[in-house]
Amino acid sequence: MHKKLKKSIEYFLLILLACIFIFPMLWMVVSSMKPEAEIYLDMGGIQSLLPSLDVSQWFLTYKELFSRFNVPQYVINSIIYAVTITVGSIMVNAMAGFAFAKFEFRGKKLLFGLLLVLLIVPVETIIITQFTVAHTLGILNTRLAVVLPMIGNMFFIYLFRNFFRAVPDEIIESVKLDGANNWIVFWKVILPMSKPAVATVGTLSFIASWNDYLWPLMVLTDTDKFPLQVAITNINTTQPVYTNQVMAILTISTIPLIIVYIFAQKYILQGLGGSGTGIK
Amino acid sequence: MNTNKRENVAAYSFLAPALILLGTFLVIPALMAIYYAFTDYYLLTPDQRQFIGLQNFMEIFKDPIFIQSLKNIVLFVVFVIPIQVGAALGLALLINKPRKGNIFFKVAYFSPVVLSLVVISVLWLYLLNPSEGLINSLLANIGMEAQPFLSSPKQAMITIVFVSAWQGAGYQMLIFLAGLQNIPSTVYEAGKIDGVNKWQNFFHITLPLLKPTSVLIMITTLISAFKLIIQPMVMTQGGPMNSTMTPVYYIYQSGFSDRMIGYASAMTVIFGIIIGIITLLQSRLTKEDDM
Structure with missing residues (x-):
């Protein structure tokens, strides 16, 4: 009892x-x-x-x-930004990780040290000067401005580098003996052997870019370029405001994330901060 | 020599995209912030930019809103860490026991993590509406009087603490759960033989073995909590009476809305140094714990 x-x-x-x-x-x-x-x-x-x-x-x-609002356009914008950032982030950071893992080059130690220092810079606090850089480059109010600053990521480079180091040099050498150059090694050997790292970086950068709010809010002025997160606050402040319509746009913006969390759940935990506990 | 040079070229061609992007959007902005901090740069009159030494820094420490924002963020951090991390640990311990329906509970506790910060901010703005929100209607059902929540300078920041903890606890619950499942069952069996009771079990076996996980979670929460901006920006615009103004939000307002790039940069430098120091302490602490 x-x-x-x-x-x-x-x-x-x-x-x-x-x-x-x-x-x-x-x-x-x-x-x-x-x-x-x-x-x-x-x-x-x-x-x-x-x-x-x-x-x-x-x-x-x-x-x-x-x-009242061009919601399909916002959805398409969000998808364009998130997919571009995700693919770009995998490519760019994996390439850099490959260089650090498998090449001996001048300035390697210095660059890698610099990379670790950059991990400490709190990106959120330099948004103002990031904005002046985008202004100087003349890319304000373009899709490029939303995407470019989100691609390079020190933590992802570090994660890829650690993962790639586990790929045995003998495999790379034997592929090279067959006449393959570094690009082919990267595409045909390194990336396919590192699917978990690719999936982790892909999942984390998709979620981060889908949820990004502040930066697109700052650089975009045309409503037809808004991603969903910015569209939400726009809809929430455009009179007349209807509670049920606001809840509808919140629901729409959440559905893709639910799908990502269901299919990629085992990669979510790998992103625990930039604390170096990633895959060893 | 020749192969060496070829290796250099190959390495840098792989590094180039990352170096260009990080250089343009991280290194240059960081250096610019340090430089502008010593100028009176106003976005609309870039040609009249002048070097003014430490003037910005002296003004900042006399700026009541910046001081207030520092106090607010300390208040937020001091409350959100024990509440969120405590809730996460409690949930993990509850879930860790095998029982029917556990998957459902796990998914339920995790579900707010799926919502973006903008979504939770807007959603809770409606739920917490003082006159017609769901929360006050529920409170009325059990005979409690309506609370002002976000419209009261006393309650606003605490309300943001609870909303943030509600959203984040589920993620950390999973990390704690992984930590719990890493504790070998032999440790508990050994304890059983020695005749330890449930409380001793928790305080002398579980908690010490969870320490590395807890330290890691607390410090990553601390760092992200310091950078709070979206919730106050969407829910309260820093009000009422600046009671939810945070440093990053104030940097955004001064630099972006008021266009005072020099002044905002000086705040960026000060706040960046504070967060940088905490991050460094973190890597020290977690490294020691790994050993």
Whole structure:
């Protein structure tokens, strides 16, 4: 009896906690699936966590939202930025990691030391001078300005370098004896043998770029170039503001992330800060 | 000699894209910030830029908003670390026991991590609306009076603490869980033979063995907490009465909204040094723990 009681209390606690973590997201989704007036009519009751009882209402909010704002454009923008940054980030940082892992060259120690120092620079605090650089380059209000600063990443270079060092030199030598140059070695040997590192960097940079807000907000002025995160605050401040439409754009912007988290869950934990605990 | 040169060329051709990008968007901006910190650079009149020595720095330490932002961020850090890391550890311990439905609970606790900072900020802005938000309606259901939350200078920062902890705890729960599962069961079995009870088990076996994980989590939380900007920017615009103004947000406002590049750069230098020192301490601490 005592044991059963303890177990019930435990489950009660677990469920209570689950409610605390889930209800905001649940309210977000169901509020996007009912008319504006119903949201405030239901507030506080059990019905506030259920979609409209009238099924024909469910996607009406989305229709209204799409008629006021060019949502497909925002989705496409976000996808363009995230995919470009992800692919660019894998390529550029893997190439640099390859150089550090498998080449002896002049200035290697100095450059690598510099790289480790750069890990300490808090990127968020230099946004102002990053902006003046983008201004000087004349790329403000272009898609290029959103993408370029997000590609080079010291932590990813470090992660790739550590991973590539584990590829045996004998394999590289034997491929080279068959007449392959460094590029072919990189493409056909190094990258295919390092799928976990590629997947980790890909997952982390996709999530980071999808969620990026401050930088695109600063460099973009044309609304038709906005990614979803910037579009959200734009929609949330464009009168008249409807709660159900805001919840709809929040829901839309979250769906791709849910998919990424489901399919790439085993790579998420590898990104634990820039603390050098990555793959050894 | 020839092969050496060829190796140099090959290496640098692989390094070039990363070096160009990092140089342009990281090294040059960092150096520019240091240089501009000693000038009165105003974005709209770049030609009248003058070297003014330490004047910016002297003004900053007399700037009540900057001082306030430092106090605010310390308050945020002091509360968010124990709450978020404590919640993460508690959840991990709860989940670590094998039982039916565990997967569901794990997914539930992790789910806020999937939301972006902008999404959680906007969402909670609605949930916490003082007059018609869900939270105050729920409080009314159990007979509590409505709270001002984000519209009160006293409650605003604490509210942001809880929203941030709610979002981040699930991720750290997974890291703690990995740490817990790395503890070999033989350690506990040995404890059992020695007749230790549950509390001794936790305080003398689990907690010490989790120390490297905990230190790592606390310091990475500390560093990212210091750079808080999105939540106050979206939820409160730094108000009410600057009670949620943070250093990075103030740098953004001075440099971007007010276009005072010189002044913002000086703040960047000061705040960058603070975060740099913490990061260095982190690598020291975690290294010692690895050994």
